Amino acid sequence: MDLHFGDSKPTDEERAAVDALFGPPESSWEGAARDEMRAADLRWARGGREARDRRELLLPGLHAVNDRVGWISEGALDYLCRRLTVPPAEAYGVATFYAMFSVKPRPATVLHVCTDLACTAAGASRLCAGIEARLGPGSGVSVERDPCLGLCERAPAALAIRAGDPVRTAVSAPATVEAAVLAASAPDSAPEEPPPVTAVPQAGGPSLTLLSRVGVVDPSSLDDYRAHGGYTALRRAFALGPAGVIREVTDSGLLGRGGAAFPTGRKWQATASQPDHPHYLVCNADESEPGTFKDRVLMEGDPYALVEAMTVAAYAIGAHKGYLYLRGEYPRAVHRMQYAVDRTRERGLLGDDILGQGYAFDIEIRRGAGAYICGEETALFNSIEGHRGEPRSKPPFAVEKGLFGKPTVENNVETLVNVLPILTMGAPAYATIGTARSTGSKLFCVSGSVALPGVYELPFGATLGELLALAGAGEGLRAVLLGGAAGGFVRPDELDIPLTFEGTREAGTTLGSGAVMAFDATVPLPRLLLRIAEFFRDESCGQCVPCRVGTVRQEEALHRIVERTGADAAGDIALLREVGRAMRDASICGLGQTAWNAVESAIDRLGAYE
Amino acid sequence: MTVTPLGIPRRLLEFTIDGEAAGVPEGSTILDACRAAGKDVPTLCQGDTLRPKNACRVCVVEVEGSRALVPACSRKAEPGMVVKTDTERARHSRKIVLELLASSVDLSTTPLVAEWIKEYEAKPDRFGPDAARLNEEPKIDNDLYVRDYDKCILCYKCVDACGDQWQNTFAISVAGRGFDARIAVEHDAALTDSACVYCGNCIEVCPTGALSFKSEFDLRAAGNWDESTQTRTTTVCAYCGVGCNLTLHVQDNEIVKVTSPHDNPVTHGNLCIKGRFGYQHVQNRG
Numbered sequence: 001m002d003l004h005f006g007d008s009k010p011t012d013e014e015r016a017a018v019d020a021l022f023g024p025p026e027s028s029w030e031g032a033a034r035d036e037m038r039a040a041d042l043r044w045a046r047g048g049r050e051a052r053d054r055r056e057l058l059l060p061g062l063h064a065v066n067d068r069v070g071w072i073s074e075g076a077l078d079y080l081c082r083r084l085t086v087p088p089a090e091a092y093g094v095a096t097f098y099a100m101f102s103v104k105p106r107p108a109t110v111l112h113v114c115t116d117l118a119c120t121a122a123g124a125s126r127l128c129a130g131i132e133a134r135l136g137p138g139s140g141v142s143v144e145r146d147p148c149l150g151l152c153e154r155a156p157a158a159l160a161i162r163a164g165d166p167v168r169t170a171v172s173a174p175a176t177v178e179a180a181v182l183a184a185s186a187p188d189s190a191p192e193e194p195p196p197v198t199a200v201p202q203a204g205g206p207s208l209t210l211l212s213r214v215g216v217v218d219p220s221s222l223d224d225y226r227a228h229g230g231y232t233a234l235r236r237a238f239a240l241g242p243a244g245v246i247r248e249v250t251d252s253g254l255l256g257r258g259g260a261a262f263p264t265g266r267k268w269q270a271t272a273s274q275p276d277h278p279h280y281l282v283c284n285a286d287e288s289e290p291g292t293f294k295d296r297v298l299m300e301g302d303p304y305a306l307v308e309a310m311t312v313a314a315y316a317i318g319a320h321k322g323y324l325y326l327r328g329e330y331p332r333a334v335h336r337m338q339y340a341v342d343r344t345r346e347r348g349l350l351g352d353d354i355l356g357q358g359y360a361f362d363i364e365i366r367r368g369a370g371a372y373i374c375g376e377e378t379a380l381f382n383s384i385e386g387h388r389g390e391p392r393s394k395p396p397f398a399v400e401k402g403l404f405g406k407p408t409v410e411n412n413v414e415t416l417v418n419v420l421p422i423l424t425m426g427a428p429a430y431a432t433i434g435t436a437r438s439t440g441s442k443l444f445c446v447s448g449s450v451a452l453p454g455v456y457e458l459p460f461g462a463t464l465g466e467l468l469a470l471a472g473a474g475e476g477l478r479a480v481l482l483g484g485a486a487g488g489f490v491r492p493d494e495l496d497i498p499l500t501f502e503g504t505r506e507a508g509t510t511l512g513s514g515a516v517m518a519f520d521a522t523v524p525l526p527r528l529l530l531r532i533a534e535f536f537r538d539e540s541c542g543q544c545v546p547c548r549v550g551t552v553r554q555e556e557a558l559h560r561i562v563e564r565t566g567a568d569a570a571g572d573i574a575l576l577r578e579v580g581r582a583m584r585d586a587s588i589c590g591l592g593q594t595a596w597n598a599v600e601s602a603i604d605r606l607g608a609y610e
Numbered sequence: 611m612t613v614t615p616l617g618i619p620r621r622l623l624e625f626t627i628d629g630e631a632a633g634v635p636e637g638s639t640i641l642d643a644c645r646a647a648g649k650d651v652p653t654l655c656q657g658d659t660l661r662p663k664n665a666c667r668v669c670v671v672e673v674e675g676s677r678a679l680v681p682a683c684s685r686k687a688e689p690g691m692v693v694k695t696d697t698e699r700a701r702h703s704r705k706i707v708l709e710l711l712a713s714s715v716d717l718s719t720t721p722l723v724a725e726w727i728k729e730y731e732a733k734p735d736r737f738g739p740d741a742a743r744l745n746e747e748p749k750i751d752n753d754l755y756v757r758d759y760d761k762c763i764l765c766y767k768c769v770d771a772c773g774d775q776w777q778n779t780f781a782i783s784v785a786g787r788g789f790d791a792r793i794a795v796e797h798d799a800a801l802t803d804s805a806c807v808y809c810g811n812c813i814e815v816c817p818t819g820a821l822s823f824k825s826e827f828d829l830r831a832a833g834n835w836d837e838s839t840q841t842r843t844t845t846v847c848a849y850c851g852v853g854c855n856l857t858l859h860v861q862d863n864e865i866v867k868v869t870s871p872h873d874n875p876v877t878h879g880n881l882c883i884k885g886r887f888g889y890q891h892v893q894n895r896g
Contacts, residue, residue, distance in 0.1 A: 002779045004805030006796070074797050087780030088796035089805060090773075096785040103797070371787070388784065393664050393684055542764065542784070542791030544665050546703070549710035552789045553737050560738070575736065582706035585679045585699060586667040593678060 003087060005078045014076035017068035017165075018061060022083055031082035054084045056404075058386030062095055063328075063367055070110070070163030071102040086386070097388045097541075099146070099370030100161075100328050108163040109141045111184040112329070113175075114156060116148035116290045117481065118447040120531055121523045122155035122174070130177035131158075131184075141184045147372065147535055148290035149173075149329050152447035152517075153199045153454045159329060160184040169331040193332060196301035199293065201452040201471070209421050209433075209441055210414070211457045214301030219336055222343045225304035231349065233423040237312045238357050240423075245316040246272060249419060251427035253439035258284060258375075258412040259483070259512045259590075261501045264419075267409055270399040272317045274407035281314040281322035282403055282410040284380060285337075288327055288372040289484035290535065291515030294443040294455045295413035299326070299333040302417075303340035307363065309416040311354065312423065314361045317409050322361065325380050327368045338365055372539035376589050377410045378402075379541065390541045391589035414443055414514075434460030438500035442514055446471040448481075449520040458499065465495030468518060476520040479606050483512020485532050486594040488601035509601065525608050526562045529599050533558045536595035547592030550583040554596065561609055569609040576603075625691040640682040640693055641669060649695050652704065652726050654711075655765030656683040657815055659878045660775050663766040668707050668726075671695045679703055705730040713737045714789075715744055716761045719819030719830075742789065748827070751800040754808050754887050756827040762793055762820035768812035769793065776880050781805035782812060793820075810886035814869060814879050823867045836861060844871060847885040852876070854885050865889045 010018070019025070025032040028041045061080045065072050072095050081088045095101050113131065115124045128145055135141050141160075151157035157173035158180040170183035170190035183190040197203045197215025204215070218224040225231075237245045250265025271279055283306065287295040299306060310322050324341075326334050341363050344350045352360045366384055368374050374383045378392035381403045402408025418440055422430045431439045438460035444467055447453045451472025458467060464480065477492040488509040490497060497507045504511045519528065537551040557576050561569040580596030587593045602608040620635040627647050634643040639662070644651045655666035664681035673680045674692035679700060682693075694700070708727055712734035717723045727734070748758035764784065772782040781804050785794040795804035813821045822830075829835040840861045847854045854877045859867045868886050872879035 002781075002805060002807060004781070006799070006803060077797070087773075087783075087805065089781050089783040089794070092794065092796045092798075093783030093785045097787050393681070395685075537788060540788040542786070542788040543766075544667050545707050545710055545763070546667055548764070548789055548791070549714050550706070552742050553710060553713070556737065556741060578702070579706055579710070582703040586670045586703040586707065587678070588664070588667075 001085075001087065003081075003085065005082060005088060006074065008073070008075040008078050010073070010075040010079040011069075014065055014069055014073065015079060017064045018076070018080055018083060021060060021064045022057065025083060029082075031079050052085065055086055055386040056384060057084055058086055058091060058094055059366065059369065059383060062091075062098075062101055063369065066101050066163070066369075067167035068163060068165055070108040071104065071106050073103075073105075077103070084386075090387075094386065094388055097371060098328075098368075101369055107140045107142045109184050109187075110161050111141050111143045111180060112146040112149060112159040112161070113143060113180070114147070114149040114151065114158065115145045115531070116152075116535065117485070117517055117528060117531060118152035118291060118453075119148075119156040120528070121448055121519060124156045127156050127158070127175055127177065127180065131180050134177055134181050135184070139185075146329075146370075147538065148288065148292075150287055150293040150296050150327070152291050152293055152445065154194075155447060155453075158183060159331075160187050160190070161331075162187050171332070196297045199297045199454045200301070201454045202456060207459075208457050210298070210417055210443060211301075211455065213305065214297060217302060217304075219301055219303055220339060222304055222340070222347060222349075225302075229424065230304055231308055231355075233420040234308050234312055234315075234349075234355065236423045237315055238355065238359070242272060242316045242318060245312060245423070248422055248427045249316070252422040252430045253437075254415070254418055254422060254430075255438065255501060256411060257414040257418070257442070257514065259289075259486070259510075261511075264411065264415055267399060267411075268313070268317050271407045271409045274400060276400075276407055277318075278321065278406055279317050279319040280403040280406055280408040281310060281317060281319040282380065282384070282408055283310055283322065283324045283416055284375060284377070284410055284412040285324055285326040285330075285333070286368045286375040286380060287330075287413070287513075288368075288375050289486065289513040289515060291447055291481065291484045291517045292445050292513045294445050294514060296330050296333050297455045298413055298417055298443075299330070299337050303333075303336045304344065305417055305420060306337065306413055307340050307344050307350070309419045310363055311350065311361055312419050313409065313411065313416055315359055317407075319409070320360050320362070322363045323384055323403070324363055324365045325368060325374070325384060326365055328370055334365065334367055341365060371541075372535075373541045373589075373591055376591060379589070380410065381408070388541070390543045391591075393588055435498075435500050435502070437502045442499065442511075444499070444514045444516050446516045446518070448518040449474065449477065449523070450518050460500045461503075462499050463495060464490070464497045464499055464516070467499060467516060468495065471518075473518050474520065476522075477518055478521045478523065479519045479525065479602070481515070481517040481519070481598060483510045484515035484517075485535050485598055486590070487512040487515065488597050489606050490601075491605055494605075510597075525602065525606065526558070529602055529608060530555070530558045530562055532598050533595075536591065540591060540595075544586075544588040544592060546583045546585075547587045547595065550579050550587075550592065551595055553579050554583075554599070558599070565609050573603060573609060576600075623687050623689045625687060625689060625693065627693045628695055634687050638687050640671060640673075640680070640685050640687050640691075643687050643693070644671075644682060644695055651682050651695055652722070653683055654720070654723075654763060654817055655767065657765075657767045657770075657817075659872050659880075660767055660770045660815060663770065665765055666707065666711070666763060668704050670700055670703050672697050672700050701730060705732045708732040709734045709736070711763055713741050713743070715763055715818075716758075717763075717818065719761060720763075720817060749801070750824070750827075752802050752808075752824075754810070754824055755801060755813065756822050756824055757793075757801070758820050758822065758827070759792060760820075761818045763818055764791060764793065765817060767815040767817065768821060771811045771815045771880075776878075777807070777809055777811050779805055779807050779809070781807070808883040808887065809881060810868075810883070811880045814881075825866050829861075829866060835866075840866065847881070849882075849884045849888065854881055856881070856885055858889070864893055
């Protein structure tokens with residue numbers, strides 16, 4: 001590999017940020033200053049396979065610089081590349097892929113204001129304008145209009161990130177101009193976020209399984225977690241053995257909760273039986289679907305449950321290393337999960353010999369950096385490996401060639417957390433919850449025009465109307481978006497749709513990630529559709545033509561008809577349909593294939609432009 | 611046609627293309643099978659010397675049991691597969707892909723596209739006069755290459771050729787995301803400040819003319835580029851002992867560019883800076 005580094009040098013601060021992560025360079029080949037060159041350096045350089053294996057540290061390295069300085073300069077990027085033996089062009093390609101990184105100078109404080117569906121409905125554009133007016137030029141704060149921050153139950157939301165050592169963050173939600181400006185100008189003195197239990201209106205109720213500990217246990221205390229039933233599932237797993245665990249999960253009928261509804265047991269079995277080793281477990285906590293925040297609430301409110309569930313899954317599939325890929329916009333969840341992983345490791349519940357069973361497993365947390373596409377399974381693998389978060393073409397599937405080309409199980413947070421009740425109550429008991437084809441309970445993120453937005457847990461089979469009644473949907477409901485931006489709209493007269501995978505499919509819609517967004521008549525539907533189109537145009541990775549250009553052409557068509565109806569809109573609607581069909585048929589991954597769903601459903605079911 | 615080194619005999623897979631039984635050696639792609647069966651499937655980003663990236667999606671075909679369409683260039687043929695290459699559904703996707711591309715980039719130097727646009731009845735103009743385009747000026751920052759990203763369809767072939775598949779220089783990457791994604795060197799620098807070693811292998815694989823020889827670019831700009839009068843002579847590079855094949859493109863008794871045959875089993879069309887650009891001494895008539 002030719003490695004060419006320009007003349008740009010890192011500043012002391014940038015160098016310190018990288019060295020804090022990787023330790024000081026061992027040799028001047030790695031980027032140590034020339035006066036540190038030792039005689040041995042003349043004959044030695046890190047290289048070859050060992051160096052290429054360090055590529056996966058690129059994303060943490062970019063975070064380290066961005067966290068400390070606020071942006072990534074040429075000198076910092078080149079220094080990082082020297083440390084990792086990564087070609088600068090590739091690292092530049094990776095750095096420019098993620099929305100949270102900047103390769104141009106910007107103020108140390110960035111205020112991310114959510115402009116996605118729930119927040120737009122709650123007045124995000126007024127909020128943005130107010131904040132910008134208040135801060136004025138030269139405030140030292142860069143205000144960015146961003147996609148969903150996953151705080152929909154407290155819309156509108158803003159997240160301030162101030163670079164430094166350490167980086168400081170503050171969340172303001174529901175945000176007012178004053179509160180958001182305070183969060184940006186003094187993140188340390190901004191008021192504490194409300195505890196995660198405030199997002200669970202059913203908290204304390206007897207019907208909860210997955211959410212039963214949120215608000216009940218101290219999320220920082222491993223002892224408290226164990227006092228509330230923690231680690232009984234792992235003990236049962238050890239008693240059953242890996243094959244026994246997979247049998248239980250298969251018998252439970254658990255389907256993946258990430259949107260694709262693939263049978264979890266089958267996925268585990270397929271990976272466990274692969275002769276190629278090592279096997280990996282990846283937990284997808286890159287919850288970026290607009291309107292979805294359940295995984296955040298679980299991780300913030302019951303972090304040890306996820307650690308235990310990952311350990312059970314890893315044991316079942318024979319993995320000794322697990323990655324928790326957590327979206328970068330969730331600072332509190334990152335903090336709580338890291339704390340939980342560290343405590344668990346200290347107590348021998350992660351590490352070389354878990355519970356004295358001779359089984360080794362550890363978890364590494366990887367922070368995403370602002371890319372919806374990284375929730376796609378293979379894009380997530382690329383992101384962890386230090387490449388651009390572009391989806392791979394399938395086959396081969398992850399169970400055969402996943403992370404680092406090895407057999408991998410990827411499950412999202414909610415799916416994994418379901419494994420705990422499956423093991424504690426047993427598969428037959430679990431399978432009696434819900435319906436025959438959708439077993440167990442499901443988390444729904446309800447937001448928008450409802451009195452009590454939040455995460456709800458209901459056994460599969462409850463109807464949309466029952467869920468909305470719980471959340472206090474009022475009069476004048478105009479439309480409900482199921483499954484987030486990649487989901488579909490339904491009408492207020494369709495509230496008897498059963499919330500199961502098969503029920504929504506039969507009704508021609510989808511359960512998706514479990515997002516349920518209610519919109520009343522005050523929400524301008526064409527603007528909302530435009531926002532959805534803008535979201536996909538922004539989040540397309542750009543790899544394949546149908547998605548890269550198709551999302552742009554769709555957004556243009558929606559702009560043209562935003563104030564039009566009937567015959568005036570017909571031509572552009574026909575165009576939207578034609579482009580949408582090709583995107584669904586010919587895109588590489590689910591993003592392009594589903595980008596047109598919501599708008600199409602608004603046209604067909606709601607008569608959006610009639 | 612990919613040069614296949616002789617190896618152990620491969621089994622024949624039996625499957626169906628457009629209702630006809632076909633047999634191809636194990637490991638072949640659907641595209642290989644289609645071409646062997648005489649079916650015409652258009653391709654843009656597919657490279658005969660590179661692993662297919664399947665990014666352009668113009669070669670999509672229908673495979674029974676598959677929810678979405680399947681890129682013929684990269685999907686391996688499987689026994690029993692039922693492939694349909696020319697259905698209304700596949701043709702629709704190809705048409706839209708051609709429209710999307712032609713509405714956003716300049717395909718005037720991309721071979722065969724004009725024919726496909728006619729064949730699939732694509733109408734790139736129907737997205738309106740305000741449809742976003744790249745609209746970038748060519749980057750001319752050295753005497754050997756011109757980068758005209760207005761013609762770039764982001765097929766990743768230059769990235770792959772510069773990276774781990776051939777050259778191992780890694781001077782080229784894709785930067786940015788979505789419609790704003792662009793082929794770039796590190797820090798969006800000039801080529802002269804990058805890791806580029808001027809082997810020209812990216813030009814060799816570029817399917818659209820987005821990367822071109824400065825010599826060709828200048829002749830085109832002056833209206834003097836005339837492929838019909840050019841002769842092509844394949845010879846052996848005299849610089850070192852490897853023996854790479856060079857194809858000299860000569861117009862008006864001047865070498866105007868140098869390519870290399872892709873079916874050469876040693877180099878597969880790759881050259882170094884000397885073989886690719888070091889030809890002026892031949893015509894130094896000073």
